[in-house]
Amino acid sequence: MTAFDSLMSITLAPYAAHPSASRGRVHDEPAPEGRDAFQRDRDRIVHCTAFRRLEYKTQVFVNHEGDLFRTRLTHSIEVAQIARSVARRLRLNEDLAEAISLAHDLGHTPFGHAGQDALNRCMQPWGGFEHNLQSLRVVDELEERYGAHDGLNLCFETREGILKHCSASHAAHLGELGRRFIERTQPSLEAQLANLADEIAYVNHDVDDGLRSGLLRVHQLHEVALFGHHHREVLKLFPQVSERRQIHETVRRMINELVTDLTTHSGWRIAERAPADIAAVRASVPLVGFSDAVAQRARDLKRFLFENLYRHYQVVRMTNKAARIITELFEAFVADPRLLPDDHRRRAERDLHRAIADYVAGMTDRYAIREHRRLFSFDEA
Ligand code: MG
Numbered sequence: 001m002t003a004f005d006s007l008m009s010i011t012l013a014p015y016a017a018h019p020s021a022s023r024g025r026v027h028d029e030p031a032p033e034g035r036d037a038f039q040r041d042r043d044r045i046v047h048c049t050a051f052r053r054l055e056y057k058t059q060v061f062v063n064h065e066g067d068l069f070r071t072r073l074t075h076s077i078e079v080a081q082i083a084r085s086v087a088r089r090l091r092l093n094e095d096l097a098e099a100i101s102l103a104h105d106l107g108h109t110p111f112g113h114a115g116q117d118a119l120n121r122c123m124q125p126w127g128g129f130e131h132n133l134q135s136l137r138v139v140d141e142l143e144e145r146y147g148a149h150d151g152l153n154l155c156f157e158t159r160e161g162i163l164k165h166c167s168a169s170h171a172a173h174l175g176e177l178g179r180r181f182i183e184r185t186q187p188s189l190e191a192q193l194a195n196l197a198d199e200i201a202y203v204n205h206d207v208d209d210g211l212r213s214g215l216l217r218v219h220q221l222h223e224v225a226l227f228g229h230h231h232r233e234v235l236k237l238f239p240q241v242s243e244r245r246q247i248h249e250t251v252r253r254m255i256n257e258l259v260t261d262l263t264t265h266s267g268w269r270i271a272e273r274a275p276a277d278i279a280a281v282r283a284s285v286p287l288v289g290f291s292d293a294v295a296q297r298a299r300d301l302k303r304f305l306f307e308n309l310y311r312h313y314q315v316v317r318m319t320n321k322a323a324r325i326i327t328e329l330f331e332a333f334v335a336d337p338r339l340l341p342d343d344h345r346r347r348a349e350r351d352l353h354r355a356i357a358d359y360v361a362g363m364t365d366r367y368a369i370r371e372h373r374r375l376f377s378f379d380e381a
Helices: 003-011 037-047 049-056 072-089 094-103 112-122 131-142 156-162 175-183 189-213 225-237 243-273 278-283 292-310 313-335 342-350 352-362 365-376
Strands: none
Touching: 037 049, 037 094, 037 156, 049 072, 049 365, 072 094, 072 189, 072 243, 094 156, 094 189, 112 313, 112 352, 131 156, 131 352, 156 175, 156 189, 189 243, 189 292, 225 243, 225 292, 243 292, 313 352, 313 365, 342 352
16 A cells, blocks of 8 residues: 555545555556546546537537536536535545546437437437446547557446446446446445436536526526525525526525535435445445435426426427437438448448447537538538
C-alpha cells in the first residue's frame, strides 16, 4: 500500500470502494502515478469522444431549441456535482461516484428517450437497444483511443456503476459484470448514489427547463407537494423579485431537500447495517435511498413531469419527428450499407445491424438531422 493509499483509507469509510482493492481492468495496466485508479477512470471519461458529444444531445428539449436548456453534458455535470457532495458526506469514494455520473449517459442516442425507443424498435430482431448497455459498450469497445485495446479499459467498479439496468438475457453474456442482475445483488454504494443523483438532477432541471420553455406553468406545479411547499415559502420571503428568480430559489430548495434527505437517510441506513466492506454492501439490501416520505414526494413530481411535460403535445411533436429520423436512418443503412462512412462500413461487415445502431446512437441531435437531410434531400450533399 502506498502512502497515498493509506491516506485514502483513513478518509474513506470501510464500506466505500477503495481503489487499491479494485477488482481491476480487463487489460492489465501498470498502476497510475499521482492519481488512483478511479481518478484515472474519471479522467479517461472526460477526455473521450462520446463525452464531448453529450453537449449536443437532447435531455428533453432538442439541442437547437434554445441555448439555456440542459443538454446531456450539463445534466451529467449536475449529476456528478450531487453525487460528489453526498459521497463526501458519507465518506464514499467521490472520484468513483463522479466517474460513474459523468459516464452514465454516454450511450444515449440523439433526441433523448424518443431516439432510444425508436432505435430499440428497429433493433428488436437483433437483440434490441438499451442505453445503459450502450454506455458500457462505448467505454468497453467503441472508444478508439489506445493502441493496445479497444475502449477505455475502465475498472470493474466504474463499469459496474455505468451498467445501471440490464435485462437478464443480456446479463447472461456479460460475465462477472452481469452477475448481479441474475443473482439480484447490489452494486457499490457509489453506484447506488450516482443512480439517485441522476434522479435528483433530472426532476429538478426538467422543472426549471419546463417552466423556462413555457410548457409548464407555475400554478400547475402547485399540485406537486415538493414544489408547492418551497414555492409558497419563496413567495413569502421574496414577493418582489422576478418570477424567474423565485423559480430558481424554489428549485434550489427542492434540490437541497432531496440531497439532504438522501444523505441523512442513507447515512442512517448504512450505520444501522454497518457493512464491513464493499462485499457486505453488495450482499445487502440497497442502502442509499430517500426516506419514505421524500421518496413519495419525488415520485409525485416524476408523475407530474411525465403527464405534463414529457407528454406535452409540443414535446410529442418533437419526439415523433425524432423517432422518424432515427428509424429512416436505420432503415436506409440496412437497405444499403454502402451509404455508411468507411469505418462504420467495415464494422458493418462483421455485424451489420449492431454497427448501424452504434453509428446512429453515436450521432448528436444536429448530426442526425443533417445526416437525414444528406440521405433524403437533394438540397444537401
Ligand atoms: Mg441521466
